[in-house]
Amino acid sequence: MAEPAKSRSEAAPAPPTWPDEIYRVLKDAGIRQVAMVPDAGHSRLIRAFEADPETRVVTLTTEEEGVAMLAGAWLGGERGVLLLQSSGVGNCINMLSLPVICHMPLLMIVTMRGDWGEFNPWQIPMGQGTRPSLEAMGVIVNKVDEPHLVASAVQGAANLAFNTWKPVAVLIGQRVLGAKNFKELAGK
Amino acid sequence: MNNPNALLHRRDVVNELLRDRADLLVIAGLGAPNWDVSAAGDHPNNFPLWGAMGGASMIGLGLALAQPKRKVLVITGDGEMLMNVGSLATIAVEAPKNLAIAVLDNERFGETGMQKTPTASGVDLSAIATACGIRTSRIVRTMAEVTELRELAHAGRGTVFAQIKVDPEALVFVMPPADGVILTTRFRQSVLGDEALFN
DSSP: OHHHHHHHHHSOOOOOSHHHHHHHHHHHTTEEEEEEOOOGGGHHHHHHHHTOTTSEEEEOSSHHHHHHHHHHHHHTTOEEEEEEEHHHHGGGTGGGHHHHHHTOOEEEEEEOOSSTTOOOGGGHHHHHHHHHHHHHTTOEEEEEOSGGGHHHHHHHHHHHHHHHTOEEEEEEOHHHHOOOOHHHHTTO | OOOTTOOBOHHHHHHHHTTTOTTOEEEEOTTHHHHHHHHTOOOTTEEEOSSOTTOHHHHHHHHHHHOTTSOEEEEEEHHHHHHTTTHHHHHHHHOOTTEEEEEEEOSEEGGGTOEEOGGGGTOOHHHHHHHHTOSEEEEEOSHHHHHHHHHHHHHTSSOEEEEEEBOOOOOOOOOOOOOHHHHHHHHHHHHHOGGGGGO
């Protein structure tokens, strides 16, 4: 009896529209450099930027490289965005001194782990530490937990960052992204 | 007679790299490289770091990508480069033609008591850069090679990396402005024009 229901749920659900919406918002904000350590939650947005000849997508070995790179972009008159997972926020902490003390804009879009519905205990410390660490460094944080609010959160963050020369982070919660279930992935 | 094995003096090296600098854009890593670049002359096209250890090369990358017609020279230290050596992989992949990275390698953490860095034990940064894919990568030991490096940095024909062996001498500090807003604003005004003040 459960089989038909399962088949229906496996029929590809419509992809979320918020990645396409924030691609458009970021284009309108004049983003030219995209620095990132990939996260599954950002994959659709990354593909959109990779297909865009106007943007340079740079894959980093650690997220703090992106903080420095986007400071250089600003010095040269270009705007960028840093795409990262919440665990990568921890890698950025000291480098955030740079945009904070130099009054440079920095736009970070952080996909959350260790948040709503998390099942991997190792994700909890940094996931729960993401907002307080960013705020301790002087980054303005806005968390969004509803898909229809993601685009406006990113638009507001971009305006705030580039008009007031502040580091700003949008945290996209697991309610939006969907929590992974490794037990399902392991076929149990 | 000159000792052919004598180590280079870091300020001679920097003075040569910045000779007739034209519109060269310079990022200086924190500590002695900052003081060396400042000793060669304060300049609005310098962005000298007072912190952000490990970030100098990546600031250079973002700047080089944003200003493809300008030449960007990063002058930093071995400790600073080692802190984020992964950025050499990132930079090698992007391969900006207009970026040169000059590491003043005194094999020491100079600001903290001259403790040895891994390069003192033979870690070869230029080989790391080569292995990452930066084809013009070398160890520099003579002033003639420094002059060659200067030409490469000014020519902008490909990403350049150099590990310059220098004397672990402690020199008088020559400091640029410390206010990051001043450093950022004057750099942007110089590179982008007065328009940058209204953004």
